[in-house]
Amino acid sequence: MAARVFFLFTLGYFLSYFYRSANAVLSKDLSQELGLGPAELGFMTSLFYLAFAAVQLPLGGLLDRVGPRVVTPSLLLVAALGSLVFALAPSFPVLALGRALIGVGMAAALMGSLKAFSLWFPQGYATVSTLLVGLGATGGLLAATPLALLKEALGWRGVFLLGAGVVVLVALLIHLGVRNAPPGVPWPRGGGGGGLREVLGNRRLLRVAFLGLAFGGSFLALQTLWAGAYAYALGLGAVAVGNLLFLYSGGAVLGFLVSGYLADRFGTPRVLVLSALLFALGLGLLLLRALVPAYALLGFFGAFNILTLTQARELVPPHLVGRGTTLVNLFAIGGTFLLQWGVGVVVGALGYGWAFGGLLGLLVLALALYWPLFRR
Known part of the structure; x- marks a missing residue:
């Protein structure tokens, strides 16, 4: 079970790294088809990080109270919606909205994994967590030459339509295939309010x-x-x-x-x-x-x-x-x-x-x- 938990959460983070890196390969196509200047392209791309950061604090409370088994796949569905919006975008504002939704949806891919690993792998937590990040970072390699080849076959819109389906599938696998904590390990409960203040x-x-x-x-x-x-x-x-x-x-x-x-x-x-x-x-x-x-x-x-x-x-x-x-x-x-x-x-x-x-x-x-x- 522990191996399955590690694999599925790593798969989710792999997708997060792929999406954050994809615009580097697709920037020329996006600029030409939608008439984006450098400022618009840069702002739209950075919205992933801005949206990602904006949801971190409320996300932390949800992970502590509800757990990553529900929170992570739920947000991944938001990322799938963002990928769909991005793929169908007729203009810059819609494209920017799609990019922001992807950032929100991928915000729990790493944080949900770390919350789960703190209970599943308490002894080798640092080793397992950084192994997750190292393997997940190979998503950036997929967003290089392989993405360029896929874009030639499907077009950039087809890539994001396909990506939306893959994200939905991974969200379903995480929800069905993991537990918040190992059998017999109780879910940590706080002693009251004030968690964020603490x-x-x-x-x-x-x-x-x-x-x-x-x-x-x-x-x-x-x-x-x-x-x-x-x-x-x-x-x-x-x-x-x-x-x-x-x-x-x-x-x-x-x-x-x-x-x-x-x-x-x-x-x-x-x-x-x-x-x-x-x-x-x-x-x-x-x-x-x-x-x-x-x-x-x-x-x-x-x-x-x-x-x-x-x-x-x-x-x-x-x-x-x-x-x-x-x-x-x-x-x-x-x-x-x-x-x-x-x-x-x-x-x-x-x-x-x-x-x-x-x-x-x-x-x-x-x-x-x-x-x-x-x-x-």
């Missing part, structure tokens, strides 16, 4: 959340836009840029897979601080234009930001795991939205050096605030 008043959790914003937000802002744009700005051709991004993304998959094992073996705070420092080194090498080592460090060690979510589970009681992890994820995904936009503003005004230097400074500040947890 989470927001947890200073240690807020320190982790801010590290998630700086570390995870920088990692995703670079991976999903600025790592490629910077390489193009340096005059590299498409193949060279693609190779660097493959190095970044491939390193990320490996980093996701090993980060949990290292955290379980050496302690989450120790591994988080060391990986964040090596990610900072990657930002420094980026400023020096040492691109190959920079992209390798940024991808591999940037993936360790996922440990902020596993540490959240260690800082709250069992009945608040959903709210604790979604708070940290709110900071990380919200940080992605803000930093992706903020880097663009700074690049336009002052250049890449100031923008990447700003990311480096923000990460150093986050590590300074996190330091008391490391010392404990």
